[in-house]
Amino acid sequence: MGLTLQFIPYVEIETLSSIGRIRKILNAVKDDKIVLLEGRLKKEEEAELIKVTMEEINADFKGIELAVIYPETTSVDFIKKVKHGVVSLLMGDRSGLTIIGPASIVKEIKKDPNKIQLLTKDAKIKKKSTKKKKKRR
Amino acid sequence: MIKFMKKFVNRIFKNFFKKRKQLKIGLYGPPNGGKTTLANKICQDWLGEDMGLVSNVAHETREIQIKEQINIKSGNKELSFSLVDTPGIATKIDYEDFLKKGIKEKDAKKRAKEATRGVIDSIKWLDKMDIVVVVLDSTKDPYSQVNITxxxxxxxxxxxxxxxxxxxxxxxxxxxxxxxxxxxxxxVGISAKKGNNIDKMYEAMFALAE
Known part of the structure; x- marks a missing residue:
């Protein structure tokens, strides 16, 4: 089975209300797509996304896997931080990337400072079967 | 600037009302981190009774549990609060995971339904807390998005x-x-089950409440 990735640029959500943004993301995820959102949701919107997800869990929809990859700003100099803060305030927080996938497809998203691992349910099964084959030899 | 003013007004209001109402300390975290085991340890230490049931199966706590009027002491200091044990926050709940733990299908579905409501309640209750103790399983990856959220x-x-x-x-x-x-x-690193380093946790709670 192939995976479908849907890229959502920040311009597509910047004018939407919080619930509008959540709806757009969840609709795509419930359609079995893995959403790559440019930027990130507000902290309160992330919590609201979890809340709405819980309200909609049923026999077909088991929930979501979510990860936000955000550039480390602790080592960035003060002026760059202020600049980033002003830009985020005026134009929204479009730095970083948010990955949201259906839990029925995405088993886990592992974050490392340098890489992202998206483990799908099929990949896990494949990994297990490879191990078994090795043991048989 | 607006954010700063909002925070300042919030803090003034919180401090004003804190003196009149009972301080609420919430235990938050992902499922199976040991929130209820810690709640039981605190309640056993200061009330001599348990707060809730614990289990190896995730989402054992599916409703908000409150223990009123807990008074803890350390030297001359005394802290009085209500302890709120919350259901673990998760982004996915699959009843089939409960089946694998030996729970029957009907009960597994019921447990999953209750667990989703529990997550919603935990998030709703965030605004009611004065202090939050986030309980993480130190054997697991702390970078999960639930923890960060x-x-x-x-x-x-x-x-x-x-x-x-x-x-x-x-x-x-x-x-x-x-x-x-x-x-x-x-x-603070602790073992809620074995009681390791609990005093250090109480000290940190005193420091936060001041």
Whole structure:
């Protein structure tokens, strides 16, 4: 089975209300797509996304896997931080990337400072079967 | 500037009302981190009774549990609060995971339904907390988005946070990883089950309440 990735640029959500943004993301995820959102949701919107997800869990929809990859700003100099803060305030927080996938497809998203691992349910099964084959030899 | 003013007004209001109402300390975190085991330890230490049931199966606590009027003492200091044990926050709940733990299908479906409601309640209750103790399993990866979302939401609401790295008695425990993940917060390593380092946790709670 192939995976479908849907890229959502920040311009597509910047004018939407919080619930509008959540709806757009969840609709795509419930359609079995893995959403790559440019930027990130507000902290309160992330919590609201979890809340709405819980309200909609049923026999077909088991929930979501979510990860936000955000550039480390602790080592960035003060002026760059202020600049980033002003830009985020005026134009929204479009730095970083948010990955949201259906839990029925995405088993886990592992974050490392340098890489992202998206483990799908099929990949896990494949990994297990490879191990078994090795043991048989 | 507006954000700063909002935080300032919130803090003034909180301090004003704190003197009149009972302080609420919430235990938050992902499922199976040991929130209820810790709640039981606190209640056993100061009330001589348990707070809730614990289990190896995730989402054992599916409703908000409150224990009123807990008074803890350390030297001359005394802290009186209500302890709120919350259901674990998760982004996915699949009843089939409960089937694998030997729970019957009907009960598994019921448990999953209740667990989803529990997550919603936990998030709703965030605004009611004065202090939050985030309980993380120190044998697990602390960088999960649930942990980051919980702590980020507490910061956005200006609620003081103490992070507990639980299960330090286990070989796989890695407290340093939690400290690296959340360097701006105090992290105390404990074993709620065995009672290791609980005094240090109480001291940190006193410091936050002051």
């Amino acid at each position: 919980i702590i980020g939401n507490l910061a956005a609401r200006d609620i003081p946070v103490l992070i507990i790295g639980n299960k330090v008695d286990l070989k796989k425990s890695n407290l340093k990883k939690i400290k690296n993940a959340f360097p701006q917060y105090e992290v």
